[in-house]
Amino acid sequence: MSTDTRAAGELTGLTAAELAGKIASREVSSVEVTQAHLDRIAEIDDQLGAFLHVNGAQALVAAKAADDAIASGDAPSALAxxxxxxxxxxTTLDAPTTCGSKILEGWVPPYDAAVTERLRAAGIPILGKTNMDEFAMGSSTENSAYQVTRNPWDTSRIPGGSGGGSAAALASYQAPLAIGTDTGGSIRQPAAVTATVGVKPTYGTVSRYGLVACASSLDQGGPCGRTVLDTALLHSVIAGHDARDSTSIDVPVPDVIAAAKAGAEQDLSGVRIGVVTELQGEGYQPGVLESFRAAVSLLTERGAEVVEVSCPHFTYALGAYYLILPSEVSSNLARFDAMRYGLRVGDDGSHSAEEVMAMTRDQGFGPEVKRRIMIGTYALSSGYYDAYYGQAQKVRTLISRDFASAFEKVDVLVSPTTPTTAFPLGEKVDDPLAMYLFDLCTLPVNLAGIGAMSVPSGLSADDGLPVGLQIMAPALADDRLYRIGASYEAARGPIG
Incomplete structure (x- = not known):
């Protein structure tokens, strides 16, 4: 069936699951679907800035290959x-990987990341690469060296960060699925402020091979979608053991697709849900708390038993995170030395290697990256390691123990995903602490390495902007996120 018989909006407005069904039945081709989304990108992305690079030709080649595989009865995955x-x-062999930084401008990697490989093997065409805060350091996608990304709900506001490009692409129907990474909330927080779904899987269950490191003990790739089922379908594609990643866990991937389908059809009888006392109250926007309480009430109506749970060390998460993360950043970004790849400044024969390195880093790294490198270098320096980094790691252990204690009493924990709705562009750029506080609810999950989801919980009565419900599950129990999330989504109904 040719594209001129079908309005592009009919295709871009469908969920990934719906598109997968139509493509599998050959009611519509992948080429048509991919072209419709490329047309949508060409139509509106100059207003939003979600994409840094669009892979039109390569995406259509992959779409044709998927169509051929389906026609031969050999579909490589449910999302083919x-x-x-x-x-x-x-990293991507056929497109630049910049991490939103000038220091990697134009760099085309010599290999694909494990996640990229799995997407290709599943027959999923890659539309392009989305904008992000430089090296995933930021909460608003304003730290990108290339462009600002805007929130489709209100283009004067941020789309969250660091993965605001992926969330904005989803929310504006430029893509039915997206991939993000979550170091301290960079999947869940953008999902919350754009009314999309984002999941930070259990640490070690999605390979970090080819994921350019920010903080190696915290980074985790994960799926993003507009529905819980779409996100589950993508989760099942990208998760699984990878021997090339030393932190990859060799355990079976939970059946998140079955969990999502069951959640949408079943009530929550027998499920115990804990409301985290420390992740609500002072400093939270009234409309966010109102939306959260309504979500908790709806979970109760679905049959869940809801109780208050205290996690007392969560109040120290922000301080611990902003010592551990910069320390790892200081180590990881040392590789960008102007000698092997990326930007090189002052290489005219009149400067020493050390001078070239210094000039390159000065011009190649943005202010936030420099700030975190300096904080981390200081925290790791002789005489301060035990006082700062060592103490932060002890707090991390206490936070993990809080989660372990809580999960002895309940199946999952819930909280708002963010303390407020999306704030105006530029409002917090010059106030790093205010920016860091936007991740207050999401940080504990990364420090403990467990899985969490943000699912839309409606619009704030304060400003009509999206609010997210955060669901947290024990390590390796990511299927619980999908069951609870899908059940809530079914009860909540459409947003907006």
Missing amino acids: GVPIALKDVF
């Missing part, structure tokens, strides 16, 4: 032919 947007922190 459904296109995707990929955060520009994953």
Whole structure:
């Protein structure tokens, strides 16, 4: 069936699951679907800035291959032919990987990331690479060296960060699926402020091979979609053991697709849900708390038993995170030395290697990256290691123990995903602490390495902007996120 018989909006408005069904039945081709999304990108992305690089020709080649495989009865996955947007922190053989930084401008990697490989093997066309805060350091996608990304709900506001490009692409129907990474909330927080779904899987269950490192003990790739089922379908594609990643866990991937389908059809009888006392109250926007309480009430109506749970060390998460993360950043970004790849400044024969390195880093790294490198270098320096980094790691252990204690009493924990709705562009650029506080609810999950989801919980009565419900599950129990999330989504109904 040719594209001129079908309005592009009919295709871009469908969920990934719906598109997958139509492509599999050959009611529509992957080429048509991919072209419709490329047309949508060409139509509106200059207003939003979600994409740094669009892979039109390569995406259509992959779409044709998916169509051919389906026609021969050999579909490589349930999502074969459904296109995707990929955060520009994953390496790609056929497109630049910049991590939103000038220091990697134009760099085309010599290998694909594990996640990229799995998307290709599943027959999923990659539409392009999405904008992000430089090296995933930021909460608003304003730290990108290339462009600002805007929130489709209100283009004067941020789309969250660091993965605001992926979330904006989803929310504006430029892509039915997206990939993000979550170091301290960079999947869940953008999902919350754009009314999309984002999942940070259990640490070690999605390979970090080819994911350009920010903080190695915290980074985790994960799926993003507009529905819980779409996100589950993508999760099942990208998760699984990878021997090339030393932190990859060799355990079976939970059946997140079955969990999502069951959740949508079943009530929550027998499920115990804990409301985290420390992740609500002072400093939270009234409309966010109102939306959260309504979500908790709806979970109760679905049959869940809801109780208050205290996690007392969560109040120290922000301080611990902003010592551990910069320390790892200081180590990881040392590789960008102007000698092997990327930007090189002052290489005219009149400067020493050390001078070239210093000039390159000065011009190649942005202010936030420099700030975190300096904080981390200081925290790791002789005489301060035990006082700062060592103490932060002890707090991390206490936070993990809080989670372990809580999960002895309940199946999952819930909280708002963010303390407020999306704030105006530029409002917090010059106030790093205010920016860091936007991740207050999401940080504990990364420090403990467990899985969490943000699912839309409606619009704030304060400003009509999206609010997210965060669901947290024990390590390796990511299927619980999908069951609870899908059940809530079914009860909540459409947003807006």
